[in-house]
Amino acid sequence: MRSRGWLAIAGVVVLGVALSLLLQERYHHRVLTLVFLWAAMGLSWNIISGYAGQISFGHQVFFGIGAYVTVLLVVKAGLTPWIGMAVAMAAAVLAAVLIGLPTFRLAGIYFGLATLAYPLIFRIVMDWLGYQEVAVPMVRDRPGWFMQFTDPRSFDLLALAVLAATLVLSRAIETSRLGYRLRAVKENEQAAEAMGVDAFRSKMAAHMLSAAPAAVVGAVYVHAILFIVTPEAVFGLLVISQTLVVSLVGGTGTLWGPLIGAAVMVPVSEVLDSTVGDRLPGIQGVVYGAALMLITLYAPEGLYWRVRQAWQARAARGALLSRGEIAAPAEAAAAAGPGATVLLDVRGVSKSFLGLQALADVSFEVREREILGVIGPNGAGKTTLFNVLNGFLIPDAGDVRLGGEIVTGLRPSALCRRGVGRTFQVVRTFPRLTVLENVMVGAFVRTGGVEPARGIARAALVQVGLADRAGALPAGLTTLDLRLMELARCLATSPRLVLLDEPLAGLSGDGVAVMIAVIRGVRARGATVVIIEHTLQALLRLADRLVVLDQGRRLADGAPEAVTREPAVIEAYLGQRWLARMGSPAC
Amino acid sequence: MPWAELVQYVATGLLVGGVYALMSIGLALIFGVMRVVNFAQGDFMMLGMYLTYFYAVAGAIDPLLGAVLTIPPFFVLGWLVHRGLLARVTGGGDPQRQMDAQLILTLGLSLVITNAATMILTPTPRGIRTAYATRAFALGPVLLNQARSYAFAMALVLAVAVYVFLTRTDAGKALRAAADDPEAAAYQAIDVRAMHGLAFGTGIALVAAAGGLLAAYYPIEPNVAGNFIVLMFVAVVLGGLGSIPGAFVGGLVIGLVQSLTLLVLPFQLQNTGVFIAFLLVLYLRPQGLFGRRARTV
Numbered sequence: 001m002r003s004r005g006w007l008a009i010a011g012v013v014v015l016g017v018a019l020s021l022l023l024q025e026r027y028h029h030r031v032l033t034l035v036f037l038w039a040a041m042g043l044s045w046n047i048i049s050g051y052a053g054q055i056s057f058g059h060q061v062f063f064g065i066g067a068y069v070t071v072l073l074v075v076k077a078g079l080t081p082w083i084g085m086a087v088a089m090a091a092a093v094l095a096a097v098l099i100g101l102p103t104f105r106l107a108g109i110y111f112g113l114a115t116l117a118y119p120l121i122f123r124i125v126m127d128w129l130g131y132q133e134v135a136v137p138m139v140r141d142r143p144g145w146f147m148q149f150t151d152p153r154s155f156d157l158l159a160l161a162v163l164a165a166t167l168v169l170s171r172a173i174e175t176s177r178l179g180y181r182l183r184a185v186k187e188n189e190q191a192a193e194a195m196g197v198d199a200f201r202s203k204m205a206a207h208m209l210s211a212a213p214a215a216v217v218g219a220v221y222v223h224a225i226l227f228i229v230t231p232e233a234v235f236g237l238l239v240i241s242q243t244l245v246v247s248l249v250g251g252t253g254t255l256w257g258p259l260i261g262a263a264v265m266v267p268v269s270e271v272l273d274s275t276v277g278d279r280l281p282g283i284q285g286v287v288y289g290a291a292l293m294l295i296t297l298y299a300p301e302g303l304y305w306r307v308r309q310a311w312q313a314r315a316a317r318g319a320l321l322s323r324g325e326i327a328a329p330a331e332a333a334a335a336a337g338p339g340a341t342v343l344l345d346v347r348g349v350s351k352s353f354l355g356l357q358a359l360a361d362v363s364f365e366v367r368e369r370e371i372l373g374v375i376g377p378n379g380a381g382k383t384t385l386f387n388v389l390n391g392f393l394i395p396d397a398g399d400v401r402l403g404g405e406i407v408t409g410l411r412p413s414a415l416c417r418r419g420v421g422r423t424f425q426v427v428r429t430f431p432r433l434t435v436l437e438n439v440m441v442g443a444f445v446r447t448g449g450v451e452p453a454r455g456i457a458r459a460a461l462v463q464v465g466l467a468d469r470a471g472a473l474p475a476g477l478t479t480l481d482l483r484l485m486e487l488a489r490c491l492a493t494s495p496r497l498v499l500l501d502e503p504l505a506g507l508s509g510d511g512v513a514v515m516i517a518v519i520r521g522v523r524a525r526g527a528t529v530v531i532i533e534h535t536l537q538a539l540l541r542l543a544d545r546l547v548v549l550d551q552g553r554r555l556a557d558g559a560p561e562a563v564t565r566e567p568a569v570i571e572a573y574l575g576q577r578w579l580a581r582m583g584s585p586a587c
Numbered sequence: 588m589p590w591a592e593l594v595q596y597v598a599t600g601l602l603v604g605g606v607y608a609l610m611s612i613g614l615a616l617i618f619g620v621m622r623v624v625n626f627a628q629g630d631f632m633m634l635g636m637y638l639t640y641f642y643a644v645a646g647a648i649d650p651l652l653g654a655v656l657t658i659p660p661f662f663v664l665g666w667l668v669h670r671g672l673l674a675r676v677t678g679g680g681d682p683q684r685q686m687d688a689q690l691i692l693t694l695g696l697s698l699v700i701t702n703a704a705t706m707i708l709t710p711t712p713r714g715i716r717t718a719y720a721t722r723a724f725a726l727g728p729v730l731l732n733q734a735r736s737y738a739f740a741m742a743l744v745l746a747v748a749v750y751v752f753l754t755r756t757d758a759g760k761a762l763r764a765a766a767d768d769p770e771a772a773a774y775q776a777i778d779v780r781a782m783h784g785l786a787f788g789t790g791i792a793l794v795a796a797a798g799g800l801l802a803a804y805y806p807i808e809p810n811v812a813g814n815f816i817v818l819m820f821v822a823v824v825l826g827g828l829g830s831i832p833g834a835f836v837g838g839l840v841i842g843l844v845q846s847l848t849l850l851v852l853p854f855q856l857q858n859t860g861v862f863i864a865f866l867l868v869l870y871l872r873p874q875g876l877f878g879r880r881a882r883t884v
Binding site for chain 1: 684
């Protein structure tokens with residue numbers, strides 16, 4: 001099934017070669033070359049904006065760098081563009097790093113706006129440096145050495161080679177660990193971080209990988225089509241518009257999208273340009289603009305996905321394990337009780353938000369294989385505490401030690417790799433990944449390969465009893481299944497410490513029983529568990545110890561029976577009636 | 588350096604900034620209420636310039652008045668564009684995808700408008716001749732171009748009018764409510780979709796009026812949007828996405844930056860200072876001067 005993708009790519013190459021041989025007129029070859037080049041450009045954009053989900057409006061900056069560097073090296077140093085291209089690629093990758101470093105700190109719309117600025121800056125600089133028009137010098141002697149072919153077929157094949165290389169690159173990313181991580185970041189960046197994905201490094205990797213093909217496309221474009229490089233032509237709006245149209249019309253997040261988009265849009269616009277372009281200058285822009293508008297209104301996911309959805313009935317992706325497998329949580333080995341060593345040591349943690357003291361000098365310890373419950377009224381600071389333990393927040397004061405090592409201030413993905421796993425109060429799924437793929441994202445913390453990750457993920461699903469839902473999408477799951485999935489995803493990271501934020505919320509009695517059994521199983525396998533909960537009855541069955549928070553302070557700490565009878569705790573949270581009910585035998 | 592020269596640059600920058608401010612208010616209003624970054628904003632400005640030109644040629648109407656006369660037709664146009672296009676894009680319920688989709692839609696719209704204008708109106712630049720475009724007021728050693736001064740004054744008047752509308756009228760308050768919390772606004776019987784239409788219409792009308800004022804001293808041609816759209820974005824981000832007073836201040840600041848850049852860099856690099864300012868704001872204080880920081884975890 002996996003090799004089908006590679007076969008299809010080979011098929012595209014063969015088709016491309018066939019077209020190149022069949023077409024006769026020079027003009028048709030030009031259109032074919034443009035289809036290949038724009039498809040490759042769309043694919044390169046797709047790496048950063050489709051797979052990684054960081055929509056860039058300035059991707060043409062790499063195209064332009066590729067064009068200018070290559071041509072300037074020919075003009076100034078007489079360097080053949082075959083080598084110049086490699087230099088241009090390196091320059092583009094460097095630019096990707098320099099641009100990405102500050103820009104990936106921006107989220108959402110700010111990122112997109114920032115990407116607008118870079119090509120504009122380059123345009124101005126190139127103008128100012130005097131490179132308003134750099135012509136590719138005609139070479140009589142050994143023109144092939146300077147990428148100047150007389151036979152248009154040569155340009156076809158060159159462009160096809162670029163396209164093929166970019167297809168291979170895209171496919172390699174899609175099927176690798178990076179591909180899964182990028183999708184996770186795109187779907188839900190915070191959940192991805194909590195599952196050990198360093199979002200910044202993943203985005204940067206995607207950015208660099210997207211820059212290289214764009215530069216090569218730029219270099220080839222200049223030699224095959226432009227011949228004269230101007231800032232407007234290579235850094236201008238039409239380049240990014242064409243890239244966007246090709247990718248959006250075809251479909252993002254898949255390597256078929258830009259192919260389809262280019263095959264449809266480029267011939268249409270070229271034909272229009274050549275037939276009515278004289279009388280109607282700017283017809284290309286109108287066509288591209290209209291295409292963008294129509295696609296957004298009627299098929300925003302792109303033609304590829306729209307056709308696929310319509311053609312392929314949403315057949316159940318099928319259980320990856322037969323129905324005969326255990327549906328109940330796997331029974332744990334003989335339960336080991338809490339150990340003596342301290343795993344998590346929280347000392348004096350304080351955190352305030354603009355005058356609101358969310359946590360005030362909170363200290364407690366958690367021993368290995370202990371199940372610790374954290375309770376308290378709403379607004380006590382419980383989730384804030386988890387956000388500190390997990391790396392989403394940096395405390396104003398205090399330390400967190402994991403296994404003796406100070407871990408305060410580490411980002412969530414780093415903490416995950418050190419063995420801190422977490423589930424969220426509101427389940428954070430990767431909506432367009434299947435259950436199995438969701439869990440695999442966690443598994444990638446422990447392995448680099450896709451197959452081993454799949455194995456780890458399956459095992460985690462078996463452990464929580466969700467094996468038969470492996471192929472489902474999160475949208476179709478019950479609350480219990482969603483929470484079990486999130487837990488399985490967390491378990492796939494092989495955590496030493498598991499932070500569960502209200503795992504029982506929204507569950508009925510049966511669900512609570514299942515969840516409790518699973519949590520006990522987690523501890524039995526050697527992990528330490530800290531649970532925030534409001535469902536006291538259930539927590540009392542589960543927890544070895546309780547910590548009570550109120551208004552950011554630690555109110556009590558100790559065995560459940562003792563803590564729940566402390567007057568301060570009753571006053572702040574439990575209430576006298578609860579105490580009375582607890583005393584009665586009917587609980 | 589001679590102080591008079593510095594003051595001159597500052598004065599020119601502020602005058603120019605006033606018109607930028609008016610352009611940017613429209614963009615900020617649209618973003619603040621609808622969370623849409625309207626890429627086509629500059630193109631509507633361009634259309635406003637052409638309409639003002641038409642008023643001048645056909646009716647001998649002074650561009651300063653013509654600018655005001657662009658407001659009604661462009662309000663209607665904006666309303667229709669929203670109703671017919673933007674309101675149809677939902678992104679499947681996911682707000683982030685909706686924002687992305689609306690952004691792409693306005694980008695497409697921008698391409699269509701610019702290129703259709705090139706086809707229909709031809710790329711030949713046009714200009715409106717006014718008596719005051721070539722005259723200047725003398726304020727001590729400082730010269731203030733009359734056209735720019737009048738444009739600045741009109742821009743101020745319109746900006747104040749918008750401010751009064753937003754803060755003193757019921758419709759304006761409903762608009763702000765819809766911007767702050769669409770769900771709560773809906774529960775208060777505020778038609779949020781109509782508010783979006785109102786915001787978009789007003790935003791387009793304002794930028795068209797700004798174009799009209801610009802036409803008093805700037806050449807009119809189909810590609811003029813490209814020169815100003817980034818300036819508008821910078822001004823709005825500098826002020827804080829969604830803040831109207833912020834956008835106004837941002838526009839003035841951008842005018843100043845552009846003007847002061849000329850002290851150190853040649854004319855072609857005039858906008859470099861603006862782009863660098865843009866990047867600096869995005870990195871150092873993305874919420875801008877008056878914007879609000881959103882909670883993330």
